[in-house]
Amino acid sequence: TQLLEQSPQFLSIQEGENLTVYCNSSSVFSSLQWYRQEPGEGPVLLVTVVTGGEVKKLKRLTFQFGDARKDSSLHITAAQPGDTGLYLCAGADSGAGSYQLTFGKGTKLSVIP
Amino acid sequence: NAGVTQTPKFQVLKTGQSMTLQCAQDMNHNSMYWYRQDPGMGLRLIYYSASEGTTDKGEVPNGYNVSRLNKREFSLRLESAAPSQTSVYFCASSYVELGTANSPLHFGNGTRLTVT
Numbered sequence: 001t002q003l004l005e006q007s008p009q010f011l012s013i014q015e016g017e018n019l020t021v022y023c024n025s026s027s028v029f030s031s032l033q034w035y036r037q038e039p040g041e042g043p044v045l046l047v048t049v050v051t052g053g054e055v056k057k058l059k060r061l062t063f064q065f066g067d068a069r070k071d072s073s074l075h076i077t078a079a080q081p082g083d084t085g086l087y088l089c090a091g092a093d094s095g096a097g098s099y100q101l102t103f104g105k106g107t108k109l110s111v112i113p
Numbered sequence: 114n115a116g117v118t119q120t121p122k123f124q125v126l127k128t129g130q131s132m133t134l135q136c137a138q139d140m141n142h143n144s145m146y147w148y149r150q151d152p153g154m155g156l157r158l159i160y161y162s163a164s165e166g167t168t169d170k171g172e173v174p175n176g177y178n179v180s181r182l183n184k185r186e187f188s189l190r191l192e193s194a195a196p197s198q199t200s201v202y203f204c205a206s207s208y209v210e211l212g213t214a215n216s217p218l219h220f221g222n223g224t225r226l227t228v229t
Contacts, residue, residue: 033217041222042220042221045219088155090156090218092211099146099161099210100161101218
């Protein structure tokens with residue numbers, strides 16, 4: 001069974017601060033996805049990373065996939081209250097025909113104005 | 114563009130009652146999924162349907178059944194509800210298998226189920 005460990009579990013910061021969320025595993029994934037979930041809604045995809053060492057930027061969010069494709073990080077610069085939510089990482093198994101994602105338990109972020 | 118639509122949004126059942134959760138997607142996706150989300154447990158896959166006409170068990174299938182009615186619709190049935198099935202249930206869809214870069218999951222907004 002593949003596991004994805006996310007840390008920290010909870011994070012409360014002031015507006016304008018920077019933060020990093022980590023997603024770690026002992027297993028190799030063919031790709032890794034990051035989702036954000038707001039209260040009362042379903043998760044929404046932020047980014048997919050596929051290549052080891054890949055870095056993707058989405059405005060103030062920077063995503064990195066580890067060289068060995070076992071871990072990933074999400075860095076937010078100058079956090080804003082609109083960034084508040086549950087951040088989930090999810091890894092896809094290697095090989096074609098995979099219909100199961102392994103989800104981390106999430107990092108609940110609160111950005112205080 | 115509705116995306117993934119789930120009904121109902123809220124439901125309260127008594128132990129032993131049955132119900133069906135409905136899900137429909139209008140994105141012409143091939144694959145559909147049912148997840149449950151519990152505090153401290155994250156999202157866990159109950160069943161999935163890789164394509165119309167096929168269904169497979171996920172991580173936590175016990176106590177549930179599914180039907181892929183057509184390409185658009187995928188329902189989840191609880192035959193005899195138990196308190197352990199109190200959860201938030203999410204339906205999701207994807208175009209192709211999840212290992213590809215261009216096939217993320219699209220989620221509905223969930224059904225909040227309480228079993229007393």
